[in-house]
Amino acid sequence: MRSSTPLERRIDERAHRFLATAPANGARAKLTEFIVFGLKQGWACIFGAALLAVLMAARLWYPDGTGLARNDFLTVAAVVIQILMVAFKLETLRELRVIVLFHLVGTVMELFKTDMGSWSYGAEGVLRIWAVPLFSGFMYAAVGSYMVRVYRLFDLRFAAYPRRLHTAVLAAAIYANFFTHHYLWDLRWVLLAAVVLIFGRCVMHFRVFRREFRMPLVVSFLLVALFIWLAENIATWSGAWLYPSQVDGWHPVGLEKLVAWFLLMIISVVLVAWVYKPRPPEPENAPRREVRRPAGLR
Template sequence: MVGQPEERRFTSLEARIDAAAHGVLDRLPASGFLGGLTEFLVFGIKQAFACLFGGAMLALMLATKFYWPEGSGLARYDFLFLSAIAIQISLLVFKLETIAEAKVILIFHVVGTLMEIFKTSVGSWIYPEPSFFRIGGVPLFSGFMYAAVGSYLARVTRILDTRYSNYPPLIATLLLALAIYVNFFSHHYIIDLRYALFGLTAILFLRTTVHYRVFRFRHRMPLLVGFLLVALFIWFAENIGTWSRAWIYPSQHAGWTLVSVQKLGAWYLLMILSFVLVTLVHRPRAVAAPAAVAESTAVEISDAAVAGKGVGAR
């Protein structure tokens, strides 16, 4: 939003990491093949850093699939739930996540758990293992799977300093998000409106471009393409989750099979819902004018230098 006050891109620990990285990367060429390769690698590293919560949860799902002691006295699902809480606390304690982002994760947990309760009741998928921390047929760790999406979107928005051009009115995006959420329930009883929702999404965001900073340069991408790429990686993660039997679809009772590509559409819509919820904390900001960009860059360089001195002083 034009005129909105600037927010900090990094937490204090992230600022130290960024300053240390600049100490190494600034020595590399800024152009040519090496310059492009540096931007690409930094982009991958920042994406992975934004996925800390979700990546940790997937790693735990895989680890507990291969090794979970019989008769341990603690159900696997309960371990995943307690681990998710521990990860969340650690991110806050070590200043890898802001309080505002933690609030987003809580909202996602509630929204996701409500949908899980409904979806399992109608047989869309099941959780085949026992647990103590559960509501009906839904173990409470499941809500953190939705929270992981919210955590990623909130963190990547801040870490990549995203800006937007031609962003639609906030009220329109909120109404779209509400319609998407309602359709996840209502399509079991009335006509599925997902194709109409795809169309509305295209109308709202067709002209919207996301601008993001990787290392030295700002890049841009049509926001609809960004939505699709994120949904694709969520679908990959869902295949890992079902392979670990953290949850399974009816078609996977006899053995694991690839999650239907049709689920990609559902994740696309859910990801848009998640994105809109995140904008309530990190409001979409317009692309800055050239003079403002130069001033912002100078401030960031100064902040990085101060953080670097702090690291050296330790």
């Protein structure tokens, strides 16, 4: 299994002692697996959850007329969250490199998309590049943080994972289409079909507590995209940014954005896969490994 941080090891040891007497079969065993799955997901989302909490708090309680503009406050808060994640060893330096790459990829897209009027930010603040406040890149970094953390927390393995060169070409085409569709044909549906074709055979194996589960990788893409879409609704409600149709009054983000987030997931997965090479599942007749992470925090 991939190495965890020192803090995670301490939490894992305590959780291991707590869950050591949990039943191995029956309804309580299934409930335990479900609860641990939720705890794992929550732990993987800690960066994004903290950032969303700050966005909501700023919407509800940040005072008007203060010397520090709200967008600048959000940028400072995002930087503090990232520093704390590393200082408290919630992220490794290797993971941080991937997260910084997500940040840069997202910021470049933000600069282009805001210039094209796809969405907009409030004009206040000085910590910005053109019309894009610097905290925007941290929202992409939150997705990156989730991806690298969930990769090791669930000890992910992949059956029939496609060649990484093929996935890299696909990810590059998806990223390019986010820009070129403003001038040329929008190929998102062609790219969506390509995702199904390339990743359709791949099955993700993941361990929760005692059991290992399987899920088609394309299904996991869709589920994560759905949760990002829900987070996007919270962020736009908080006023972090707005789509043109929301300027005159907030309403939920359209479901068509799910396709965009689904395609963005491919870019995310490919970036992580270049750092953590996808591993195949262990043979079924292999000796069973000792499970020392029942809480799923490694």
